Amino acid sequence: MSAPRRALVLTPALLLLVACASARPEAPAPPAPSVAVPTRSVVASPASPTATPAPTRTVVLDPGHNGGNGSARAAITRQVPDGRGGTKACNTTGTSTDAGYPEHAFTWDLAGRVRAHLEAAGVGVVLTRTSDDGVGPCVDERGKAGQQAGADLLVSLHADGATAAGHGFHVAYSSPPLNAAQSGPAVALARDLRDALHGGGFPTSTYVGRDGLSPRPDLGGLNFATVPAALVECANMRNAEEAAVVSSAEGRERYAAAIATGIRNFLGALPG
Secondary structure, eight states: OOOOOOOOOOOHHHHHHHHHHHHOOOOOOOOOOOOOOOTTOOEEOTTOSSEEOOOSOEEEEEEOSOTTGGGOHHHHHSEEEOSSSOEEESOOOOOBOTTOOBHHHHHHHHHHHHHHHHHHTTOEEEESOSOSSSOOOOHHHHHHHHHHTTOSEEEEEEEEOOOTTOOOBEEEEESSOSSHHHHTHHHHHHHHHHHHHHHTTOOBOSSSSBTTEEEESOOHHHHTOSSOEEEEEEEETTSHHHHHHHTSHHHHHHHHHHHHHHHHHHHHTSOO
8 A cells, every 4th residue: 555645735935935926927018019100191080980081182372472571671582593594583572552451461361261261172281381470482482382292283372563453363374384284284273263263253354464364484483383383363452442352351251262162173173
């Protein structure tokens, strides 16, 4: 007969060793890899679980001049390339109404209104300046802003300062064309803007261009563009009747709605 087995007796010291071994933590898990968030990601609204898709179209708006240009003469008079082998001044102060409402303030306010219309329609918007108290940018920089932003088009916003008898808007485009975007698409953009402004109740210019269109070789802000680009001279600020329209919030909203319509019509005709 085999010897009887001895019962295993756990002494207090042995119990302590067992407890320590069972409480030993596991090795920490390796950290999760970081993930870069793309700049054009789909962003969900905090108020809704439904994701909002990123804009599929992008527009550059170029509000003419700038509020600080008048006090920076040396900066804005320096010569920059004009896009056709010559040079011209970096920028100017712009014009104003006889009552003193400046073009730079008009274009800045107008750009914000056009932007609001486009963003409400799902179009991304980039501005060539971020305030109305800076200097520049120069016309060559403005002209390149469309392609640098990867935009579908560029629209420059202005108002004119002609003799008081002249009135009406006109839309300029670079001519003779310097690239494929200027040879056809830019003209189509100018026509869409012209048609929308005319449809919005604004008369075409009586003193420059023809039928509201003005082909120009001298505008650096258009010559450098390799995306469809056009410049809208909304009104003659020296004409009393038009000065009253551009000086009113209601008038600027009318211009903005018409310009946004022209842009959307052009974008709607693009493939893709």
